[in-house]
Amino acid sequence: MPMPAAYTAPVHLLTKELPVKKSTLQIRPVVGALLVGFAGIAALSSAWACTRLVYLGANGQVVTARSMDWKSDIVSNLWVLPRGMERSGKAGPNSLRWTSRYGSVVTSGYDVSTTDGVNEAGLNANLLWLVESQYPAFGAGSKPGLTIAAWAQYVLDNFATVKEAVAALEKEPFTIVSDNVPGENRLTTLHLSMSDASGDSAIVEYINGRQVIHHGREYQVMTNSPTFDQQLALNAYWKQVGGTTMLPGTNRAADRFARASFYVNAIPKSPDPNKALASVFSVIRNASVPYGLNTPEEPNISSTRWRTVFDHQRKLYFFESALTPNTFWVDLKALDFSKQTGKVLKLDLGPDQDHTFSGDATRNFQESAPFEFLGL
Numbered sequence: 001m002p003m004p005a006a007y008t009a010p011v012h013l014l015t016k017e018l019p020v021k022k023s024t025l026q027i028r029p030v031v032g033a034l035l036v037g038f039a040g041i042a043a044l045s046s047a048w049a050c051t052r053l054v055y056l057g058a059n060g061q062v063v064t065a066r067s068m069d070w071k072s073d074i075v076s077n078l079w080v081l082p083r084g085m086e087r088s089g090k091a092g093p094n095s096l097r098w099t100s101r102y103g104s105v106v107t108s109g110y111d112v113s114t115t116d117g118v119n120e121a122g123l124n125a126n127l128l129w130l131v132e133s134q135y136p137a138f139g140a141g142s143k144p145g146l147t148i149a150a151w152a153q154y155v156l157d158n159f160a161t162v163k164e165a166v167a168a169l170e171k172e173p174f175t176i177v178s179d180n181v182p183g184e185n186r187l188t189t190l191h192l193s194m195s196d197a198s199g200d201s202a203i204v205e206y207i208n209g210r211q212v213i214h215h216g217r218e219y220q221v222m223t224n225s226p227t228f229d230q231q232l233a234l235n236a237y238w239k240q241v242g243g244t245t246m247l248p249g250t251n252r253a254a255d256r257f258a259r260a261s262f263y264v265n266a267i268p269k270s271p272d273p274n275k276a277l278a279s280v281f282s283v284i285r286n287a288s289v290p291y292g293l294n295t296p297e298e299p300n301i302s303s304t305r306w307r308t309v310f311d312h313q314r315k316l317y318f319f320e321s322a323l324t325p326n327t328f329w330v331d332l333k334a335l336d337f338s339k340q341t342g343k344v345l346k347l348d349l350g351p352d353q354d355h356t357f358s359g360d361a362t363r364n365f366q367e368s369a370p371f372e373f374l375g376l
Contacts (some may be wrong), residue, residue: 049129049223049256051066051221051260051287051288052067052126053264053283053287054199054201055220055267055279055280057270057276058276061273061276061311061313062197062199062313063312064124064195064309064310065307066284066307067284067304067307068115069289069302071301074115074305075109075111076109078106078108078365079347079368080103080104080345081100081370082337082343083337083338084339084342085100085157085370087099087157088373089145089147091138091175091177094140094142098154099157101157102156102159103338104117104119104120104156104337105119105317105330107319109127110182110374111371112149114156114373116308118156118315119156119160120332122160122197122312122313123156123159123160123161125152125155125193128222128223129189130189130205131224132207133191134207135206136175136210137209138175144173145174145175145376146175147177147374147375148179148188148190149375150375151176151192155194160196161196161198161200162194166215169211169213177375179374179376182374191203191228201215201218202214203228205227212228220265223260225253225254226253234254235257235261243262251293256287259287260284263282277318281309281318290304303322304322305322306320308320316329316330316332317329317330323354324353324354324356326356328360330347344370345366345367345368
């Protein structure tokens with residue numbers, strides 16, 4: 001695939017002056033090929049980006065963080081969803097149907113999808129952009145359809161652990177059905193990450209119409225293009241270089257992947273959960289894109305609009321907007337998720353998530369009708 005005229009490969013990837021270990025030279029041809037292929041899609045994906053990482057700390061502490069990078073207001077609010085909610089895959093007559101087994105706290109996208117969230121069992125799910133995604137065709141003879149808007153919610157509703165979710169997804173009980181991004185003439189193309197209180201992780205992608213799952217504690221980081229297997233190959237190069245020697249500094253997905261991978265494992269494994277949390281926040285901020293960034297060569301670069309951080313052990317779900325001065329959290333232990341008495345609650349974050357909350361915002365939620373997932 002030829003490189004676009006506007007793309008110039010970073011000098012440190014093309015010269016021989018970079019001080020690296022001898023073994024690094026063995027993987028340079030592979031990295032070079034990946035860079036050429038990645039360059040062709042970089043311009044397409046740079047406007048819609050995100051980063052997700054998992055910190056494996058002392059005393060079994062697990063913290064998952066993600067950034068939401070988008071070129072415009074993604075209309076996000078926080079929702080509390082109890083157990084016992086009847087769901088539809090929103091794909092017409094042949095829709096997947098289920099009842100939520102676990103309550104959850106989620107961040108919506110356009111108030112028609114779950115883009116990020118956690119459930120009461122400690123499972124975290126995140127949807128990030130992946131332009132290479134190709135989903136199976138959906139027709140009369142297909143398995144029941146599941147709108148991509150409810151993909152993460154299906155996981156949060158049904159499973160307590162990554163292992164349990166992977167075992168179910170490997171059976172492919174549904175067909176993912178995608179639609180255009182609200183207000184745009186562009187198909188929604190996403191991949192899914194999951195993490196749990198044990199530190200287990202999984203990445204789920206659809207490549208050439210087939211589901212691909214990467215499952216294991218080692219899969220701590222996910223960004224965007226290229227596909228996850230190619231991201232791992234690129235990251236292997238940077239591991240050989242060494243993070244204290246040089247790290248890539250652009251906002252491109254492969255560079256954010258390398259920085260997040262190095263820093264999430266280089267920060268101290270403090271037994272103090274608050275200090276560990278501070279370290280994780282610093283890493284996800286490092287992988288974020290300055291708000292309003294705009295350059296002549298890339299006028300539609302997405303800004304980091306918000307970040308979430310989930311402490312799996314303490315079950316605290318933190319939210320940080322780029323437009324407010326405070327970070328706040330939701331305490332899942334203080335919520336009523338029961339089918340009998342639990343209610344759907346909403347925390348209105350305002351346009352561009354500019355409403356300011358501070359500290360524990362669990363009591364700021366208001367009862368609300370649930371949002372409707374976008375479907376066919």
